[in-house]
Amino acid sequence: xxxxxxxxxxxxxxxxxxxxxxxxxxxxxxxxxxxxxxxxxxxxxxxxxxxxxxxxxxxxxxxxxxxxxxxxxxxxxxxxxxxxxxxxxxxxxxxxxxxxxxxxxxxxxxxxxxxxxxxxxxxxxxxxxxxxxxxxxxxxxxxxxxxxxxxxxxxxxxxxxxxxxxxxxxxxxxxxxxxxxxxxxxxxxxxxxxxxxxxxxxxxxxxxxxxxxxxxxxxxxxxxxxxxxxxxxxxxxxxxxxxxxxxxxxxxxxxxxxxxxxxxxxxxxxxxxxxxxxxxxxxxxxxxxxxxxxxxxxxxxxxxxxxxxxxxxxxxxxxxxxxxxxxxxxxxxxxxxxxxxxxxxxxxxxxxxxxxxxxxxxxxxxxxxxxxxxxxxxxxxxxxxxxxxxxxxxxxxxxxxxxxx
Numbered sequence: 001x002x003x004x005x006x007x008x009x010x011x012x013x014x015x016x017x018x019x020x021x022x023x024x025x026x027x028x029x030x031x032x033x034x035x036x037x038x039x040x041x042x043x044x045x046x047x048x049x050x051x052x053x054x055x056x057x058x059x060x061x062x063x064x065x066x067x068x069x070x071x072x073x074x075x076x077x078x079x080x081x082x083x084x085x086x087x088x089x090x091x092x093x094x095x096x097x098x099x100x101x102x103x104x105x106x107x108x109x110x111x112x113x114x115x116x117x118x119x120x121x122x123x124x125x126x127x128x129x130x131x132x133x134x135x136x137x138x139x140x141x142x143x144x145x146x147x148x149x150x151x152x153x154x155x156x157x158x159x160x161x162x163x164x165x166x167x168x169x170x171x172x173x174x175x176x177x178x179x180x181x182x183x184x185x186x187x188x189x190x191x192x193x194x195x196x197x198x199x200x201x202x203x204x205x206x207x208x209x210x211x212x213x214x215x216x217x218x219x220x221x222x223x224x225x226x227x228x229x230x231x232x233x234x235x236x237x238x239x240x241x242x243x244x245x246x247x248x249x250x251x252x253x254x255x256x257x258x259x260x261x262x263x264x265x266x267x268x269x270x271x272x273x274x275x276x277x278x279x280x281x282x283x284x285x286x287x288x289x290x291x292x293x294x295x296x297x298x299x300x301x302x303x304x305x306x307x308x309x310x311x312x313x314x315x316x317x318x319x320x321x322x323x324x325x326x327x328x329x330x331x332x333x334x335x336x337x338x339x340x341x342x343x344x345x346x347x348x349x350x351x352x353x354x355x356x357x358x359x360x361x362x363x364x365x366x367x368x369x370x371x372x373x374x375x376x377x378x379x380x381x382x383x384x385x386x387x388x389x390x391x392x393x394x395x396x397x398x399x400x401x402x403x404x405x
Contacts, residue, residue: 025229028158028194028215029054029126032063035215038122038156039067045074045112045120047105047144050084051128051234052158060126060158061100072100073119078127078140079106080237088239088264106136110179111143117151126158128236129193132250133171134180134365137236138196142182145200145207154211159194159404161229163246166190166222166405171250171337173391174367181367186395187337188250192217192404199402216404225331239269248326251340257362258355260347261321265304265314272300273343274323276316277354284324286346290381294334297324338388345375345384 029052032039044064046052052060064072080086082102092104103116117123125144127137141157148155171187183205191199194214200206226233226243235241240249252270255262263272274280280299287297302321304314328334347355357376363369371387379387 024219025161025231026055026218027160027231028217029060029063029160031215031218032158035156035213036067038213039064039070039124041069042121043071043073043119045076045117045123046072047076047078047112047123047125047127047140049077049080049082049127049236051160051236052126053234055231057232060124064124074116075100075102076105076112076116076144077102079136081106084235084237086238088237105140105143110140112147114151117147117153120153123148123153123155124158125155125193125197126160127193128160128234129162129196130236130240130246130249131162131164131188131190132246132253133174133185133187133189133367134250134253135236136179138193139179139182141193141197142200142206145197145210145212149207149210154213155197155207156213156215157194157197158215159192159217161217161220161224161226161231162190162192163226163233163243164188164250165225166192166220166403168332169392169396169399170335171392172367172371172388173395175391176364176367178364180365184391184395186392187367189395189399190222191399191402192220195399195402195404198404199399202402203398214404220405222403222405239264241269244328245270247328247331247334248336251336251338251343252326254340254344254362254365257358257365258344258347259315259358260355261302261304261315261323263302263304265307265317266302268302268325270326272302272323272325274300274302274321275351275354276319276321277351278322278347279350280322280324283346283350286350287324287343290342292335292339292342294328294330294332295339296327296329298327300325338385341371341375341384341388342381345379348375349378 048060075082081092086092091107093107094104095102129137169190173184173186174181201210201212248270255273260275263269284297304316362372
């Protein structure tokens, strides 16, 4: 009896700790009440989308509308729009009708104009990022910082966790400037969006003289993956449905810069890849020779179709594709970017008559042309690994100055 009682007591204690820890993490939005003095008497513009909800599922727009002595005067939306339902790359128009105008930062301009900002005393930024350089939300932040600085408007960034943890840093630093890598940041940066804002300002990349406040996370630890936070992950974009996809994305996004299907037009974007001319068994056996940690490949077939709101005419639409499914067996050992580069190398080597780079886009994603050229020149594994790590040590040192947790 005593043993059973002890076991029950231990079980109850574990469940209590689990529930307590699960609900203890707070985002910046969860803590706006403690920072109410920042907002009182202000006309507020919010840069946001559907991901900006608190622990109770209440959207930031309602939270600020319900605040005393605060006036919400404008919303600004990034790629995919304020509601997060626009397709990847789809240009979005501003909507000025109604009580609160909704301005697009992914249409005619990526940077708020003086006209958009003329009635605003304070800007607030709250969007869930996913921790990969290609994801455009952080670059929207950089342009908002520039606009706020130029128009002497303070900016408050409400911080959110990096879903794929804040410790792992991987991939070469971008040598070029684009909307998938405006500044010299590694592919997997291991930073929160608040920390990125501090880096942009501190390094003089954006908003050098900006009045910047970051409302921090509470009880977040850098080693945490999103499913360890107790928060619910709202899909940040139509083709980013879950944490597993976000984990794979820093490598598999590279296939967008090739003529291979990255799984768009299916219910497993980035988790599967292939083409009608791929031999699954042949490709799998070649990739297994790299002995990449934390990942397995499984033969699969799929047929991409046009899914409303997710893709516009995906590659190989309505064609049967042979390919592989990526299965992450140990996410702490898995190196998604390295894996993605070697998948591209394998495709180039095995299917020279069929495989093609979309050169401009691939180089833009990588951040330079060196890796593509090395693959085309038949570079060794060691040569590719040197290029994959280019600038990484320097970035890590720079990054340390801005870590908040």
